Amino acid sequence: MISLLIFLCIAALFNTVTAGKHDIYSGYSVHGVQLRDRADQKVLYDLQIELGVDVWDHGAPGVNDALVMVTQENVAEFLEKLDENGMNHYLQISDVATAFERYDRELSSWKQSRTNRMLFDNYPTYEEVDAYLERIAAEYPNIVTLVNAGPSFEGRPVKYLKISSSYFNDTYKPVYFLDATMHAREWVTLPVALYTIHRLVENPRDQDRDLLENIDWIIMPIERLWRRTRSFNASVTTECWGVDANRNFDVNFNTIGVSSDFCSNTYPGQVAFSEPETRYVRDILLENIDRIQLYLNVHSHGNYVLFGYGNATLPTNVVQLHHVAAAMGAAIDARKLPQARYYLIGNSNMALYGSSGSAQDYGQLVGVPFSYTLELPGYTYGFLVPPQYINQINMETWEGIAASARLANLYYRARNSN
Ligand SMILES: [Zn+2]
Known part of the structure; x- marks a missing residue:
């Protein structure tokens, strides 16, 4: 499943599929999670296995926040588990499909500005x-x-x-x-x-x-x-x-x-x-x-x-x-x-x-x-x-x-x- 998602994502990045191509990410959101210590890392690691959430960024305790993509179906349970463990979190990307569309626009303007790429x-x-x-x-x-x-x-x-x-x-x-x-x-x-x-x-x-x-x-x-x-x-x-x-x-x-x-x-x-x-x-x-x-x-x-x-x-x-x-x-x-x-x-x-x-x-x-x-x-x-x-x-x-x-x-x- 993850492989398929990543494939679709890469295909999208290279503009090889048609309009509405990011629709499968409609309703996916990305959450920043603050990590205080190794116990918090463990909670996140277990949630990755338990709920199948997609960890975009593992973060580091006290230094960098983790970034986690969740589906509409598991967002509530995911956030509840974080709350139960007293872990601070925030919404980083409310809709992944919309974010990917924005990346596409940035990409096409970059392509137009470049001529002889190595x-x-x-x-x-x-x-x-x-x-x-x-x-x-x-x-x-x-x-x-x-x-x-x-x-x-x-x-x-x-x-x-x-x-x-x-x-x-x-x-x-x-x-x-x-x-x-x-x-x-x-x-x-x-x-x-x-x-x-x-x-x-x-x-x-x-x-x-x-x-x-x-x-x-x-x-x-x-x-x-x-x-x-x-x-x-x-x-x-x-x-x-x-x-x-x-x-x-x-x-x-x-x-x-x-x-x-x-x-x-x-x-x-x-x-x-x-x-x-x-x-x-x-x-x-x-x-x-x-x-x-x-x-x-x-x-x-x-x-x-x-x-x-x-x-x-x-x-x-x-x-x-x-x-x-x-x-x-x-x-x-x-x-x-x-x-x-x-x-x-x-x-x-x-x-x-x-x-x-x-x-x-x-x-x-x-x-x-x-x-x-x-x-x-x-x-x-x-x-x-x-x-x-x-x-x-x-x-x-x-x-x-x-x-x-x-x-x-x-x-x-x-x-x-x-
Ligand atoms: Zn690697």
Whole structure:
């Protein structure tokens, strides 16, 4: 159901259906909820399961309010439960259909004002991304190597770029590994990955030359194009496709923050690494483990830099982990839009919610010193960030990536000079 709603929503965003297209959201409303402490977070988490409400934004106690979309049928019960728990709430959007119509109008005026858009200023298709990666590899053979990790479940090649000024074989350089669209409805993560390639390869500015001279990069823009993977296993269930790739890694697998409902967005799969796409990420991590200094698993939304572990155990280098994450968040905040939240830095369990089997945790477990989940801004749009914001998100996020790369590089030098 949620997948269907999101599909309709995305289709609407891209103006591919006709007038009255937002009617299914008539009567849906969005409520802001103030969170005082972890107990309030738990109440919200339980309501999400109990009433099936759609949490647009998880918020953070004492810092950011949560945003929750409810239907006409469950709004009364939802608000009653909040009241019972003494939680403050307010109406953020009275009618989601009307709000989406307004977003459409903003989008069409933006489209009219833009003429020659770049690929990474918009939401590109798989084919467009593929052509871009091929072109970059062909035009910059001395610094770019295109690797085909293998086919996705549906048979499309999953490709990534290795970017290096020294043919990727200088062991004194750390590796920065960035991947996007592990949760593919988080569309805005894709242009951020492409823009990173653009700034490293096509349009390096003088001030950024050190990033390629001192560091090797692995960038994987497209893993898949949906929240869940597309695998189908009739011996397990015929009801739903796929699993949550970001619960499918072999680290505390299937323990917390997962659902045994095959159709849930947090169903981790029957076994760890059941999905080809998660195996490709694992293989990149293991192949380069001696040199990967920072792994950035890019998601949206909520403005967070998160680190392990999802069960609230802190890695031994937590002070350094926090340091680099804070530098990344601060660099982004310096360029953020006024209406955007400040980035929140912290352990993923304590700042957000419990999880197991995540890519971030797996990177940390196998020895990446700085392994992060980055949650890009959603403003008030959640997963459906309109394309007129992409350029802003690309640019500000690049600042964070550059800052974290430089600082992680210093730690790498220190580690290797001992
Ligand atoms: Zn995600």
